[in-house]
Structures are given as structure tokens and as C-alpha cells.
Amino acid sequence: MTPNKFVRAVFPGSFDPITNGHLDVIQRGIKIVDELIIAVGDNPEKDSLFSGEERVQMIQELVKDMPGILVERFTGLTVEYVKSKNAQVILRGLRNLTDVQYEFQLALTNRAVAGVETMFIMTGEKYGFTTSTLIREVGRFGGDVSGLIPPNVYDRLKVKLGSLSK
Numbered sequence: 535m536t537p538n539k540f541v542r543a544v545f546p547g548s549f550d551p552i553t554n555g556h557l558d559v560i561q562r563g564i565k566i567v568d569e570l571i572i573a574v575g576d577n578p579e580k581d582s583l584f585s586g587e588e589r590v591q592m593i594q595e596l597v598k599d600m601p602g603i604l605v606e607r608f609t610g611l612t613v614e615y616v617k618s619k620n621a622q623v624i625l626r627g628l629r630n631l632t633d634v635q636y637e638f639q640l641a642l643t644n645r646a647v648a649g650v651e652t653m654f655i656m657t658g659e660k661y662g663f664t665t666s667t668l669i670r671e672v673g674r675f676g677g678d679v680s681g682l683i684p685p686n687v688y689d690r691l692k693v694k695l696g697s698l699s700k
């Protein structure tokens with residue numbers, strides 16, 4: 535490894551919305567790399583609750599005092615975006631074996647089609663079951679998700695779900 539090499543990583547995801555689990559990966563990740571770009575995209579398999587702009591804003595509020603972290607919206611192929619940013623590596627989080635199976639396939643594909651490497655960070659034990667999907671679903675039925683998402687996200691979720699139920 536080249537000593538003192540500047541490492542820029544991209545953490546891509548839909549972050550719909552960002553959870554304490556994502557934040558945990560971000561906080562661990564920035565200890566390893568010099569710059570981390572949180573890249574907010576759209577997963578074609580999932581309908582999003584928050585708009586891209588809202589998702590970016592919520593993350594920006596959370597990382598504004600964290601040096602080395604940037605937030606951007608992106609469209610298209612993740613590997614193309616990674617290359618356009620001159621980043622060396624993709625960062626992804628792992629919660630369980632189901633994630634491993636899916637992420638393994640994704641990482642191998644990204645390396646095969648574009649030569650882009652992926653690194654993984656295991657989530658903090660507390661967040662092993664936290665998913666954005668679960669937050670959206672439990673939130674819709676009025677369940678208390680306040681311990682799983684940051685306060686700014688909780689406030690926006692209440693407003694969003696309130697306006698949806700009208």
C-alpha cells in the first residue's frame with residue numbers, strides 16, 4: 535500500500551430515510567478513509583417515501599459538523615458515479631447474512647464490470663435489525679421508531695406520515 539495515500543470512498547444507498555444504522559457505518563467509515571461521499575440514489579426496486587432532496591437535506595443536517603463527509607445526490611450506475619468522483623472504493627454496511635449474500639453479488643458485479651472495489655463495515659450490534667423499510671412501515675402504523683432514527687429524521691417522518699394519512 536502506498537503510504538499517506540488519500541482515500542476517497544463513496545457510501546451509496548437510498549437512505550429513505552437515513553437511520554442510526556447508516557450513521558453508525560458513516561461514523562466508523564470516516565475513521566478509515568480520508569473523505570466519504572454519501573451518495574443518495576434511487577433504488578428502482580423500492581418506491582421512495584422521501585424525495586431525493588429531502589433525503590439529502592436530512593443527511594446534511596446530521597453530518598454538517600463532521601469533517602471529510604460530503605452528501606450528494608446521484609443517478610445512474612453507482613460505479614460510474616464512483617469513477618466520476620475519482621473515488622477508490624465503495625463503502626457498504628452489513629447487518630446479517632442476508633446482507634452478505636446480496637452485497638457479495640453486488641460487489642463482485644461492480645468489480646467485474648468496472649474494476650471498482652467495495653469495503654464493508656459491520657453494523658453496531660444495536661442496529662442489526664434496523665432498516666429504512668422497517669422504519670417506513672412501522673412509522674406508517676404509528677409505531678415508535680424514535681430510537682432507531684436521528685431526531686431530525688423522526689420529526690420529518692411524523693410530518694410526512696401525517697400529511698400522507700390526510
Ligand code: ADP
Pocket residue numbers: 546547548549550553554555556559577625626627628629633656657658661662663664665666
Ligand atoms: P440500498 O437501497 O442501496 O440497499 P439502503 O439505504 O437501504 O440502500 O442501504 C445502504 C447501505 O447501508 C447498504 O449497504 C445497507 O446494507 C447499509 N445499511 C442499511 N441499514 C444498515 C444498518 N442498520 N446497519 C448497517 N448498515 C446498514
